[in-house]
Amino acid sequence: MFLPANPCNLNCPSRDVLDLIASKWVILILCCLQQGPVRTGELMRQVGGISQKMLTQTLRDLERDGFVERISHPEVPPRVEYQLTDLGRSLSELARSVEQWVVGNYPVILEKRRKTAAAPGRSSARHLD
Amino acid sequence: MFLPANPCNLNCPSRDVLDLIASKWVILILCCLQQGPVRTGELMRQVGGISQKMLTQTLRDLERDGFVERISHPEVPPRVEYQLTDLGRSLSELARSVEQWVVGNYPVILEKRRKTAAAPGRSSARHLD
DNA sequence: CTGAATCCAAGAAGATACTG
DNA sequence: CAGTATCTTCTTGGATTCAG
Secondary structure (H helix, E strand, O other): OOOOOOOOOOOOHHHHHHHHHOOHHHHHHHHHHOOOOEEHHHHHHHOOOOOHHHHHHHHHHHHHOOOEEEEEEOOOOOEEEEEEOHHHHHHHHHHHHHHHHHHHHHHHHHHHHHHHHHOOOHHHOOEOO | OOOOOOOOOOOOOHHHHHHHHOOHHHHHHHHHHOOOOEEHHHHHHHOOOOOHHHHHHHHHHHHHOOOEEEEEEOOOOOEEEEEEOHHHHHHHHHHHHHHHHHHHHHHHHHHHHHHHHHOOOHHHOOEOO
8 A cells, every 4th residue: 555656646645635735725825824823814814815715615624634723712702723733834845945936936937928928829930840 | 126026915926827836737747747858648648637638738838938848840640749948847846846745745644634534523622621 | 649629517716695 | 703605707627529
């Protein structure tokens, strides 16, 4: 069992894990949680564009898989915090790397994107003739 | 310009880049291309579960953003290869890291998932009382 | 062989309103 | 404040067909 794990294999269970991780929201949430426990509302504010539904849903997934822990303070009004587990902290380092890569490289990409958009169709170029 | 780039901001252009990168198919394809130029059919075989449409579509996106280059050999039958650019190679290192993280950690995650599934509802647990 | 184009189903994601 | 439920919208992805 667990021998030749390979996310490229459709039936390898590791593919399921990749499916969860390869998500915009997961990456951004993990990055936000690196600073320490964060409240739900604060997460909503930090992760721009996420809906409350997606936030809750993603946090449930992360909780189920052991990336985050939910801390419910028995107060009124209710206060809930989320914090990384050891596993989550490990993955968050990768998330941070991705975020930083994007920050460091997006200007080049955007420029390439503009150039390609302005250029003529691909069919007339890049042939080995 | 390009000062406080932050993918957390919905309107920051870097978010667009994150949107593309945070994709299962992108990660797997970049990993496959690390070995060198690969033909389309070979990619289809290696990346389990990808449809021809998604493969082509993803390759177009990667090409547009400067991650891969399309090499069309003027032969019959036609032969097309894709290879990483320098930018793509840079990102593929990260993709590889993610893949390896998944391979190394998925057994723990799967076990946690099973335990959580078997456990009672969350509402009755993990309160600070 | 490659891949573009179409149609269609399934699921993700957004908006809103409501409960504790 | 935190979370759920519902409804709607729309992107994703699969199957098929056709062209170079």
